[in-house]
Amino acid sequence: MNTTIAFVGGGHMTAALVGGLVKTHPAANIYIADRNDGKRTHLHTKFGVTTVTAQADLPANIDLLVLSVKPTDMQPVCEQAQAATIVSVAAGLRLANMEQWFSSPPTMLVRAMPNTPAAVGYGMTACYARPPATTSTLVNSLFSAVGDVVWTENESLLDTITAISGSGPAYIYYFLEALEEAAIVMGIPPQMARRLAIQTLRGGGEMARLTETTPAELRHAVALKGGVTERAINVMEEKQLKKIIKTAIQSARTRAQQIGDELQSKDN
Ligand SMILES: NC(=O)C1=CN([C@@H]2O[C@H](COP(=O)(O)OP(=O)(O)OC[C@H]3O[C@@H](n4cnc5c(N)ncnc54)[C@H](O)[C@@H]3O)[C@@H](O)[C@H]2O)C=CC1
Numbered sequence: 001m002n003t004t005i006a007f008v009g010g011g012h013m014t015a016a017l018v019g020g021l022v023k024t025h026p027a028a029n030i031y032i033a034d035r036n037d038g039k040r041t042h043l044h045t046k047f048g049v050t051t052v053t054a055q056a057d058l059p060a061n062i063d064l065l066v067l068s069v070k071p072t073d074m075q076p077v078c079e080q081a082q083a084a085t086i087v088s089v090a091a092g093l094r095l096a097n098m099e100q101w102f103s104s105p106p107t108m109l110v111r112a113m114p115n116t117p118a119a120v121g122y123g124m125t126a127c128y129a130r131p132p133a134t135t136s137t138l139v140n141s142l143f144s145a146v147g148d149v150v151w152t153e154n155e156s157l158l159d160t161i162t163a164i165s166g167s168g169p170a171y172i173y174y175f176l177e178a179l180e181e182a183a184i185v186m187g188i189p190p191q192m193a194r195r196l197a198i199q200t201l202r203g204g205g206e207m208a209r210l211t212e213t214t215p216a217e218l219r220h221a222v223a224l225k226g227g228v229t230e231r232a233i234n235v236m237e238e239k240q241l242k243k244i245i246k247t248a249i250q251s252a253r254t255r256a257q258q259i260g261d262e263l264q265s266k267d268n
């Protein structure tokens with residue numbers, strides 16, 4: 001992918017995308033605008049990319065512009081944005097809303113929801129394009145360089161996807177914290193506890209990915225009747241852990257929808 005890619009916003013999500021991208025894409029073709037000095041220094045030092053203070057200082061010949069600021073900071077960024085293909089990774093913000101903000105509308109506008117494991121090539125990104133049912137090869141190559149990509153023709157699904165795979169890494173880290181803390185409380189040395197927890201999560205995920213077996217069947221193959229694991233699963237069932245997780249995810253989806261509503265009502 002020998003294209004010029006620029007990012008507005010050099011925060012967590014951009015750092016993750018660029019971290020994955022530089023493994024296959026020349027750093028010389030990546031530009032990042034961020035008003036924060038520390039973020040610019042960090043990104044330049046770590047990845048060798050070019051950083052600028054203001055969006056207006058980005059080069060004119062950008063093939064792909066990724067807008068990666070907080071949803072509430074998007075309007076002035078869109079007003080200044082100039083590129084044939086523009087991608088927003090902002091949670092909640094709807095494309096119909098964004099379209100009203102461009103003084104120079106792009107030919108292809110995409111709303112994407114990536115996640116931070118893009119940094120290590122294991123990202124998951126969902127995309128929706130305007131006009132609907134179109135896809136962009138350029139945008140697809142950006143996100144497939146850092147993981148898996150799906151396209152949807154239904155923009156509202158992106159709010160749900162945000163709560164599943166956009167936020168999902170945080171749920172996984174939370175579970176990891178719990179696994180690790182349980183191990184330490186029961187006497188395992190901290191370093192070993194982390195290793196046990198991470199490799200178990202990694203192995204479980206990889207096995208679920210590589211086999212045809214369903215997650216429930218994989219679970220039953222571990223939780224033997226009358227055995228050890230069954231006791232733990234029973235406690236999780238009694239405490240309705242699945243219900244808690246589903247309620248939590250619905251709450252995250254509601255927040256994504258709220259962000260979209262708030263930005264829309266600000267515009268009307
Ligand atoms: N952090 C995550 O896991 C994910 C974040 N997102 C989305 O990505 C976007 C960025 O999120 P983060 O990187 O986590 O936020 P962040 O707060 O870490 O980074 C935002 C950056 O934008 C910069 N900025 C704001 N306005 C600017 C402007 N006009 N010109 C130049 N720089 C400007 C800030 O200085 C900051 O460094 C958000 O819209 C969020 O919804 C999407 C998926 C996952």
Ligand SMILES: O=C(O)[C@@H]1CCC=N1
Binds near residue numbers: 166
């Ligand atoms: O929490 C957030 O708002 C962003 C969107 C998905 C993950 N982080």
